Amino acid sequence: MKRHKPIYLKMIGVILILLIPAILLYTYFSRASIQVINTQMTDYNDSQLMFLKNQIEANIERLSLSSSVLVQDSSILNLQLSILTKDYYRMLDFQTHVKEKLNLQSLSSNWSNHLSVYLPTIQTRVSTDLSESYDQKILDEASNGKWRFHPGDSRSTAYYQLFLWDPFLSKFDSQSINAIFEIRFGLDNIRKMLQHYKMESPGFCFLLTADGRAFSNTDSNDEEHERFGADLLNQGLSGSGHKNVQFNGQKIFLSYAYLPELDAFLIDYVPTHMFHEPIIKSRNLFYYSMGLLILLGFAASYVLYLNVQKPVAMIMKGLKHFEMGNYSFRIDQRFNNEFDYMMQRFNDMGTRIQHLIQNVYEEQNRSRLATLKQLQSQINPHFLYNCLFFIAGCAKVGLTETIKDMAYHLGGYYRYITRVENQMPLLKEEVELVTHYLKIYSYRLERLEYQINIPQEMLNEPVMRLVVQPVVENAIVHGIEPKTGHGTVLITGYREVGWNILLIEDSGEGMTKQEIQESTLRLDQPMNNKTGCGLWNVHQRLMHRYGQDAGIIMKSSERLSGLCVMLRWKREQDSEGGNV
Secondary structure, three states: OHHHHHHHHHHHHHHHHHHHHHHHHHHHHHHHHHHHHHHHHHHHHHHHHHHHHHHHHHHHHHHHOHHHHHHOOHHHHHHHHHHHHOOHHHHHHHHHHHHHHHHHHHHOOOOOEEEEEEEOOOOEEEEOOOOOOOOHHHHHHOOEOOOEEEOOOOHHHOEEEEEEEEOOOOOOOHHHOOEEEEEEEEHHHHHHHHHHHOOOOOOEEEEEEOOOOEEEOOHHHHHHHHHHHHHHHHHOOOOOEEEEEEEOOEEEEEEEEEEOOOOEEEEEEEEHHHHHHHHHHHHHHHHHHHHHHHHHHHHHHHHHHHHHHHHHHHHHHHHHHHHOOOOOOOOOOOOOOOHHHHHHHHHHHHHHHHHHHHHHHHOOOOOHHHHHHHHHHOOOOOOHHHHHHHHHHHHHHOOHHHHHHHHHHHHHHHHHHOOOOOOOOEHHHHHHHHHHHHHHHHHHOOOEEEEEEOOHHHHOOEOOOOOOHHHHHHHHHHHHOOOOOOEEEEEEEEEEOOEEEEEEEEOOOOOOHHHHHHHHHHHOOOOOOOOOHHHHHHHHHHHHHHOOOOEEEEEEOOOOOOEEEEEEEEOHHHHOOOOO
C-alpha cells in the first residue's frame, strides 16, 4: 500500500497545478483592476480638487478686484476731494455714500465679506464692519497686496485679510496716500464650499494654512486634521499632487493643491478601502471558492484512491505474493464496486493456479505426460499485473474501448493457458493465443508491429501446448523492447517432408554467430541462471515429444535485422505412425 500512496499525492499535485495558475491569474487581474481604479480615482480627485481650487481662486480674485472698482467710484473721489478742500459737511455726507457703496460691493460677492476704506489724512475708517475702528498699528504691520491669515478669537472668526494702498506704491510715502482699501473674508466661506464639494463624494477635505491651521468640511474634525496637516507639512508639500499615506491606522489616498494667494493647501483624502472594497470582496470570495474547490478536489481524489487505486494495489499485492511462490494468498477485502468482480476472478485464478501447481509438484511419475505438465507449469502469467495496471490507467482517463479490447484479449489469453485438459491442440489455437498476446503487447508497446503468415492446412496440424508464445515473448522482450523505434515480429509457417516448420523473426539488434552458438549449446544443457527459461522449456518439450531432431534452431534473420528462431516438430501422423 505504501508504494502506491504517492499516486494519491500525484493526483493532489495535479489538482494544485490546475488551480494554482487560475488563482495567480485572478490575483494578477485583481491587482490590475485596483491599479486601474487608483488611476481613475487619481484623475477624478485631481480634476475635482482643481475645480474647487479654481472656484476659490475666482472668488478671491473677485474680492481683490473690489478695490479697483472702489478706486474709480465717484463717491470715493468726492470724499477725497472734500478732504482736500476741508469741506467737513460734505465730507460726512460722502462718507455715508461710500459706506453704501461698500455694502453694495460686499453684497455682490458670493462670499460674506467686509470691505473697508482707510483715510489716513483724517484718521478715519469707513467699513461694512462697525465693530472695529481706525488703527494705525494694523496698517503699519500690514503687507501691501498680500493676503494674510488671522486666527481670530475662535475658528468661526478666523479670516483672511488684504490691504491695498492707493496709489499702490504709496505705502512708505504717507504724503502721497489717497486711501487704503481693506478686504476681509471669513474661513466659513471656504468651509461651506468644502461641505458642498464633499456632499456627494466619499472621504474628507480641508484647508491647511501655512502655519498649520486646518479648516475642514466638518467642525468636529479640525483638531484631528491639524495634527494630520502638521505631519504633512513636515513631510513636505509643494505644488499639487497625490500620495498614499497612513491616517488613523488606515491607508488613505490623498490629493492636494496649493493656493498661492492664500499660502495654503487644499487637502482631499479618501480611505482606499472605500473604492477597493468591492474588488477585495469579490477577490476574497474567489479565494474562498478556490479553497473549497481544492478541498473538494482532495476529497474526490481520496474517494478515487479508495475505489480505484486501492483495489489495484490489492491485486498487485496478490501478484507479488504469486511471484514469491505464495499461491495461497487470497483477497478478502471488498470494495462494493466493479473491482469486486475482478477480485473474485483473481481469487479463482489463484485457486486454479495453486491447484495446478500442487498437482504438478505432487506428480512423481516421469512419464511423458507428467514431464510435459511439469514443463508447462513453469510458464507463469508474469505480465498479468502489467496488464491490470494498464487497465487501471485507462480507467482513470476513460478509455473504455481500449479497456474492453484489452480485457477481451487478456481473457482469451488466460482462458487458453488455464485449460490444461487438452495437451495437443491445433496449431490455429496456438496462433490465436499468440494473436491475443501480440494484441495485448501492442497496447502496452505502441511501436510493435507483427505479421502472421501460416498456410491454412498447417493451422489444422496438432501441436503441443504453449510452444509458440514463449518464443514470441522472447523476441519481444529481448529483441524489440531494448531497441528504440518501431519493431516487427514475423511469424511464418511452412511444411517440409514429415516436418512442420515455424519461423519467428524479430527486428531487434540480433546476436553474433558466437552468441548464437553459445545459446544453442545451453538449450541442450541442464537449466541454470544464464539459460532462458522460455526457449529452454520449449526446446526440451519438443525433444521429449518428437525426438532429438525436433526443437529450436537459432540463426540470424534474413528478412529482418534481428534473430530468427525456428520451431521444428514432426507432423502428427508421422510421429505416431498414423492419422489423427
